[in-house]
Amino acid sequence: xxxxxxxxxxxxxxxxxxxxxxxxxxxxxxxxxxxxxxxxxxxxxxxxxxxxxxxxxxxxxxxxxxxxxxxxxxxxxxxxxxxxxxxxxxxxxxxxxxxxxxxxxxxxxxxxxxxxxxxxxxxxxxxxxxxxxxxxxxxxxxxxxxxxxxxx
Amino acid sequence: xxxxxxxxxxxxxxxxxxxxxxxxxxxxxxxxxxxxxxxxxxxxxxxxxxxxxxxxxxxxxxxxxxxxxxxxxxxxxxxxxxxxxxxxxxxxx
Amino acid sequence: xxxxxxxxxxxxxxxxxxxxxxxxxxxxxxxxxxxxxxxxxxxxxxxxxxxxxxxxxxxxxxxxxxxxxxxxxxxxxxxxxxxxxxxxxxxxxxxxxxxxxxxxxxxxxxxxxxxxxxxxxxxxxxxxxxxxxxxxxxxxxxxxxxxxxxxxxxxxxxxxxxxxxxxxxxxxxxxxxxxxxxxxxxxxxxxxxxxxxxxxxxxx
Numbered sequence: 001x002x003x004x005x006x007x008x009x010x011x012x013x014x015x016x017x018x019x020x021x022x023x024x025x026x027x028x029x030x031x032x033x034x035x036x037x038x039x040x041x042x043x044x045x046x047x048x049x050x051x052x053x054x055x056x057x058x059x060x061x062x063x064x065x066x067x068x069x070x071x072x073x074x075x076x077x078x079x080x081x082x083x084x085x086x087x088x089x090x091x092x093x094x095x096x097x098x099x100x101x102x103x104x105x106x107x108x109x110x111x112x113x114x115x116x117x118x119x120x121x122x123x124x125x126x127x128x129x130x131x132x133x134x135x136x137x138x139x140x141x142x143x144x145x146x147x148x149x150x151x152x
Numbered sequence: 153x154x155x156x157x158x159x160x161x162x163x164x165x166x167x168x169x170x171x172x173x174x175x176x177x178x179x180x181x182x183x184x185x186x187x188x189x190x191x192x193x194x195x196x197x198x199x200x201x202x203x204x205x206x207x208x209x210x211x212x213x214x215x216x217x218x219x220x221x222x223x224x225x226x227x228x229x230x231x232x233x234x235x236x237x238x239x240x241x242x243x244x245x
Numbered sequence: 246x247x248x249x250x251x252x253x254x255x256x257x258x259x260x261x262x263x264x265x266x267x268x269x270x271x272x273x274x275x276x277x278x279x280x281x282x283x284x285x286x287x288x289x290x291x292x293x294x295x296x297x298x299x300x301x302x303x304x305x306x307x308x309x310x311x312x313x314x315x316x317x318x319x320x321x322x323x324x325x326x327x328x329x330x331x332x333x334x335x336x337x338x339x340x341x342x343x344x345x346x347x348x349x350x351x352x353x354x355x356x357x358x359x360x361x362x363x364x365x366x367x368x369x370x371x372x373x374x375x376x377x378x379x380x381x382x383x384x385x386x387x388x389x390x391x392x393x394x395x396x397x398x399x400x401x402x403x404x405x406x407x408x409x410x411x412x413x414x415x416x417x418x419x420x421x422x423x424x425x426x427x428x429x430x431x432x433x434x435x436x437x438x439x440x441x442x443x444x445x446x447x448x449x
Binding site: 098 | 153156157160161163164165167168170171177179180182183184186187190191193194197198200201204206207209210212213216217219220223224227230
Binding site for chain 3: 221
């Protein structure tokens with residue numbers, strides 16, 4: 001009993017460090033993309049360690065295996081959804097021309113790419129999202145069909 | 153132990169709320185709200201342990217799923233300006 | 246439960262309620278409507294936590310599903326028909342302020358008559374048969390093991406039906422306004438390429 005308390009306490013303490021560090025980072029970081037790092041720490045590290053601690057408590061101290069299974073399911077779901085949401089936020093911010101900043105005032109991305117971001121008329125989707133694989137395959141098939149047409 | 157956990161999460165919830173209220177861009181606010189969602193999930197789970205009845209984890213589970221839907225809906229609104237279904241549909245062609 | 250635990254629980258509820266007020270003031274002050282929608286998501290997150298802290302688990306479940314999920318989407322759908330920034334106010338509307346303050350004051354005055362939180366002498370708890378009847382007889386009468394479910398879905402079934410009808414009507418109304426508009430991007434090179442290919446296929 002005591003051993004389980006100590007082990008889960010250590011896990012929960014590590015998780016608390018992650019969560020609180022992430023929250024402080026979210027307030028203190030200078031620009032959006034660095035804040036994204038801080039927020040992701042909460043979603044992955046903090047959640048994982050705190051949940052492991054809670055699972056140990058639920059299974060061995062509270063003697064409630066159902067709650068342990070539900071917390072494990074929460075981890076699974078959040079590990080699918082949280083990175084997806086972070087990725088979507090980052091992509092939307094990049095599409096909205098929010099440029100990553102660096103400490104010495106220079107932009108961290110390549111100059112030509114920055115110019116592309118600033119030019120709102122240009123279509124960013126070709127730079128950011130290369131043509132998806134099915135599209136490439138169908139293009140390839142079409143090209144082959146065209147060649148056959150020419151040869152015959 | 154659970155009390156300390158709940159206090160730490162509420163403190164970080166306050167910090168995240170500061171960012172959500174200050175946030176210069178909309179994306180900062182959205183990121184803060186999304187992060188607050190994760191913290192609320194942990195808080196609800198931990199609160200059940202604090203009161204000695206860890207049966208209410210269902211709500212944490214539900215929140216883990218719902219929070220994601222709201223974020224994705226807001227982002228879809230950002231990107232397209234409406235919530236219409238599907239980017240291209242077959243009968244559009 | 247010891248006295249300390251009750252005090253801790255009350256302090257946590259008070260802190261969460263204070264955060265709720267801060268978020269509500271933020272929603273009122275900020276002019277950007279999209280920000281208000283995002284912050285209302287945060288508001289419903291916090292209020293669901295308050296419900297869990299006050300042991301109203303069924304309300305918390307409803308708040309999670311309706312407040313954070315559906316209402317954000319409905320508000321966003323409404324927002325796609327209007328502008329994103331609030332119109333600047335040109336005149337001060339004191340009559341509206343007086344009406345709102347009076348309504349709010351009347352509601353707060355009404356809560357004074359309600360029994361306090363967890364009061365054992367409240368009418369619902371002190372009635373001789375009510376709680377006893379639900380706890381002992383609901384298994385026999387309704388044949389559902391969970392008492393809350395049988396009260397919600399059977400003893401006050403019409404009330405629940407009305408609530409469901411209201412939410413359903415709101416969702417249908419918004420969807421009927423929203424779902425009919427399609428995105429079209431005529432200038433998209435990929436789309437025109439696809440169109441050409443489709444026409445070629447039809448010609449062949």
